[in-house]
Amino acid sequence: xxxxxxxxxxxxxxxxxxxxxxxxxxxxxxxxxxxxxxxxxxxxxxxxxxxxxxxxxxxxxxxxxxxxxxxxxxxxxxxxxxxxxxxxxxxxxxxxxxxxxxxxxxxxxxxxxxxxxxxxxxxxxxxxxxxxxxxxxxxxxxxxxxxx
Amino acid sequence: xxxxxxxxxxxxxxxxxxxxxxxxxxxxxxxxxxxxxxxxxxxxxxxxxxxxxxxxxxxxxxxxxxxxxxxxxxxxxxxxxxxxxxxxxxxxxxxxxxxxxxxxxxxxxxxxxxxxxxxxxxxxxxxxxxxxxxxxxxxxxxxxxxxxxxxxxxxxxxxxxxxxxxxxxxxxxxxxxxxxxxxxxxxxxxxxxxxxxxxxxxxxxxxxxxxxxxxxxxxxxxxxxxxxxxxxxxxxxxxxxxxxxxxxxxxxxxxxxxxxxxxxxxxxxxxxxxxxxxxxxxxxxxxxxxxxxxxxxxxxxxxxxxxxxxxxxxxxxxxxxxxxxxxxxxxxxxxxxxxxxxxxxxxxxxxxxxxxxxxxxxxxxxxxxxxxxxxxxxxxxxxxxxxxxxxxxxxxxxxxxxxxxxxxxxxxxxxxxxxxxxxxxxxxxxxxxxxxxxxxxxxxxxxxxxxxxxxxxxxxxxxxxxxxx
Numbered sequence: 001x002x003x004x005x006x007x008x009x010x011x012x013x014x015x016x017x018x019x020x021x022x023x024x025x026x027x028x029x030x031x032x033x034x035x036x037x038x039x040x041x042x043x044x045x046x047x048x049x050x051x052x053x054x055x056x057x058x059x060x061x062x063x064x065x066x067x068x069x070x071x072x073x074x075x076x077x078x079x080x081x082x083x084x085x086x087x088x089x090x091x092x093x094x095x096x097x098x099x100x101x102x103x104x105x106x107x108x109x110x111x112x113x114x115x116x117x118x119x120x121x122x123x124x125x126x127x128x129x130x131x132x133x134x135x136x137x138x139x140x141x142x143x144x145x146x147x148x
Numbered sequence: 149x150x151x152x153x154x155x156x157x158x159x160x161x162x163x164x165x166x167x168x169x170x171x172x173x174x175x176x177x178x179x180x181x182x183x184x185x186x187x188x189x190x191x192x193x194x195x196x197x198x199x200x201x202x203x204x205x206x207x208x209x210x211x212x213x214x215x216x217x218x219x220x221x222x223x224x225x226x227x228x229x230x231x232x233x234x235x236x237x238x239x240x241x242x243x244x245x246x247x248x249x250x251x252x253x254x255x256x257x258x259x260x261x262x263x264x265x266x267x268x269x270x271x272x273x274x275x276x277x278x279x280x281x282x283x284x285x286x287x288x289x290x291x292x293x294x295x296x297x298x299x300x301x302x303x304x305x306x307x308x309x310x311x312x313x314x315x316x317x318x319x320x321x322x323x324x325x326x327x328x329x330x331x332x333x334x335x336x337x338x339x340x341x342x343x344x345x346x347x348x349x350x351x352x353x354x355x356x357x358x359x360x361x362x363x364x365x366x367x368x369x370x371x372x373x374x375x376x377x378x379x380x381x382x383x384x385x386x387x388x389x390x391x392x393x394x395x396x397x398x399x400x401x402x403x404x405x406x407x408x409x410x411x412x413x414x415x416x417x418x419x420x421x422x423x424x425x426x427x428x429x430x431x432x433x434x435x436x437x438x439x440x441x442x443x444x445x446x447x448x449x450x451x452x453x454x455x456x457x458x459x460x461x462x463x464x465x466x467x468x469x470x471x472x473x474x475x476x477x478x479x480x481x482x483x484x485x486x487x488x489x490x491x492x493x494x495x496x497x498x499x500x501x502x503x504x505x506x507x508x509x510x511x512x513x514x515x516x517x518x519x520x521x522x523x524x525x526x527x528x529x530x531x532x533x534x535x536x537x538x539x540x541x542x543x544x545x546x547x548x549x550x551x552x553x554x555x556x557x558x559x560x561x562x563x564x565x566x567x568x569x570x571x572x573x574x575x576x577x578x579x580x581x582x583x584x585x586x587x588x589x590x591x592x593x594x595x596x597x598x599x600x601x602x603x604x605x606x607x608x609x610x611x612x613x614x615x616x617x
Contacts, residue, residue: 038452039445069525069557093561094616096441098525100552105295106452108208108526112443122617125565126609129572133605136576140594 026050033057033112035064035077037104040097040112047089049116057083065100068114074100089114093121153407153577163405164348166393175393175403178255178368181238189241191215192304198537199301207295208529208552211537216304217294218523219530224334225519230408230512233341234334237387242308243324246315251369260364264315269322276421279332280428284470286329287432288463291439291451321372324387331387336425337512338383339411339505340574344404345377345386352400353378361392361401368394377401382411384422412505412578415585420497423504424475426511430607431470433514437614441521478504481603489596491587502586503600506579510604513571514611517564521615524563525554561616568615572608579604 029051034041035058047053057066059077066083067074070091075083099110150158166172174180198211207213228235248254250262292299307328314323324331347353361377364370368391371377375385377392393401438444439451439462449455450462482500528550535548542548556563583597584590 036445038448040443041445043443043445067554069554069560072554072557091558095561096443096525096557098554102208105207106291106448108295109440109448111441119617121561121565122612125569125612125616128569129605129608129612132569132573132576133601136580137598137601140580140597 026052028052028054030054031056033066034060035066035099035110036060037062038099038106038110040066040110043112044115045112046115046117049089049092049118051089051116053085053087053089053114055085057085062103063101064103064110066097067100068095068097070095076101089116092116093119151581153409154573157407159407159410159413161407162402164402165343165405166401166403171403172393172399175390175401176399178257178394181390182255184239185241185244188239189244192241192308194537196301196304198533198539199297199304202297202537202539207297207300208526209532209539210297210300211533212297212300212304213294214529214533216300218526222519222523222527225512225515229334229337230340230516231342232388233338233343233345233383234386234388235343236334237324237331238389240324240330242311242328243315243321245308245312246323247321247372249312250315250320257364257366257368260370262320264319265317266319267317269318269326273326275326275419276332276335276425278326279329280421280424282327283329283332284428284432284467287435287466290436291448291453291462294440295452320374321387321389325373325385332425333429335384336422336429336508337515338386339414340409340508340512341383341411342405342408344383344406344411345388345390345392346380346402346404347378348400348402350379352398356398356400360395360397364391365395365397367397368392370395381416382414384411384417409509409574409578412508413581413585415502418501418505420501423501424471426504426507427474427478428470429511430507430514431466431474433511433518434611434614435466435469437518437521441518478507478603481599484599485596488599489587489592491589491592491596494587494592499586499596502582503579505582506575506600506604507607509571509574509578510607513567513574516571517567517611517615520563520567521560524556524560526552527555528553564615565612568608568612572604575604575608576601 025048027048029047031042031045031053033045033055055066055075057064057075057077059079061079063076063078065074065076066085068085068087070093071087073085073087075085077083093116095114095116096111097114099107103110150160152158166175195212195215199213202210202212207217224236246264250264250266252258252263286303289299289303293303310327311323314327353359356378359376359378360368360370362370371392372389373385373387377396380386439447446458447462450458453459479500482496482503485503486494486496486499529552531547531550535545536542579600580593580597583593583600587593587596
């Protein structure tokens with residue numbers, strides 16, 4: 001019975017998080033991202049799930065790329081020759097965008113973040129950690145009482 | 149009643165792999181692990197050459213950098229350490245030259261008297277402190293050796309030279325035990341490993357008056373790691389050289405599979421040096437993530453030495469964070485643990501040291517999750533560099549033209565989250581047991597555990613936020 005109650009509470013928390021992850025009013029978001037050895041400006045862009053995202057990539061020094069993890073789409077830009085992307089942000093969570101054109105020694109570390117909110121993936125794992133932590137204390141005390 | 153991990157796995161469970169004749173014969177053969185070392189030496193020669201002449205200034209198309217900092221690191225964190233303990237030390241080519249020099253032979257057992265000065269390592273340094281400092285100092289240059297081939301050449305060449313010089317002066321594997329920057333964290337995390345080298349029957353060892361595993365005989369050298377294989381109880385300082393399998397006339401050594409993490413409960417040689425290793429590893433993981441996988445350009449400029457001020461700021465903050473701030477936060481929670489427990493007779497040092505071992509599973513999880521974030525986006529470079537290791541236009545395996553192809557990046561966050569949760573569970577499982585070892589009564593152990601549990605939970609949440617938040 002206690003196990004069923006624990007599972008119910010856990011399920012409620014997880015379900016609430018998924019509800020939180022429901023898309024807000026979808027909108028069109030435009031970002032102009034400047035790439036320069038070895039960072040992007042802005043380096044973190046935040047949208048809501050369901051938004052249509054348009055990106056214009058500008059390079060301020062050499063040929064840079066833009067590959068978006070999870071979405072598998074990319075573009076690139078030379079100085080004076082911009083790149084562009086358009087996609088629907090339908091996957092919640094934080095995704096790294098990274099340079100896809102070798103641009104110098106720190107190229108593999110040239111990254112930025114796209115946060116598609118609400119970041120249900122993070123909150124899901126955070127909730128699991130908290131449930132485990134609190135659950136372990138409850139279990140420990142119950143073992144004590146049972147033994148006692 | 150048997151103590152079961154998660155109520156499922158008996159902590160005393162062992163499965164001896166060397167009961168299979170093929171594996172036993174392999175372990176007793178003098179060809180093993182020498183052949184693995186020689187093969188590795190061949191790969192390291194290519195790594196060094198590619199570091200010296202390998203063309204690209206960007207490391208992602210350099211053989212040495214990709215093999216060492218992607219393939220080797222990932223193998224180490226995913227497989228070698230968590231499953232096979234110090235299996236890397238078994239095949240590491242760094243000390244092969246000093247072994248050769250000391251023994252006067254590469255293959256045969258030439259006698260019990262080793263060459264070289266054979267000095268004893270200073271007693272005050274018989275711990276992890278030198279390794280702790282050297283590893284931390286090595287990470288100061290992470291912005292160079294993970295991206296610049298020549299820097300990797302200098303680093304690896306320096307380590308090989310140092311191993312040789314220390315082997316000339318000091319006895320046996322003093323370098324591996326007390327100096328090698330890679331050795332310390334492997335030792336710490338090998339306590340979590342799912343494999344071990346141990347003696348089988350203690351009675352046989354007790355009745356065997358000449359401890360050949362320690363002094364050696366015509367079949368094998370005395371333990372190069374200066375352990376006593378007839379009675380050691382944790383993986384930390386066993387380099388798995390397998391000499392004890394060869395020198396034991398009673399076939400009393402075993403290579404066992406076991407539940408992960410059981411060494412964490414072995415209350416032997418616990419100390420502040422190992423505690424600090426755990427803190428340093430957590431600190432470095434955070435700094436590495438911020439500088440390598442974080443989006444902040446100014447941090448990257450600091451790490452790659454774009455300006456001297458920035459670089460010195462990076463070194464100062466990194467050192468302060470890893471050596472002082474992380475341990476200070478943990479000390480605060482240890483103090484709370486003592487206060488909550490009400491156990492005045494237990495020293496704060498004991499509480500601090502014992503609970504620091506809860507950071508071993510979490511730290512390993514943090515590094516595995518970090519490494520997933522490196523290998524999935526960048527692993528495909530390996531296909532290129534194995535076909536053209538010196539950037540001379542070769543196409544040895546027909547994979548030179550394979551483009552950079554990140555894989556499973558959509559699942560990356562889920563993988564990292566799942567790994568952190570899994571290893572957090574291990575930390576909690578062993579933490580409750582460590583608490584019982586630390587405090588005299590059950591009540592004190594339960595109360596004293598709560599602050600440490602809060603620390604581990606906060607640390608896990610912090611890394612979750614960093615990786616996927």
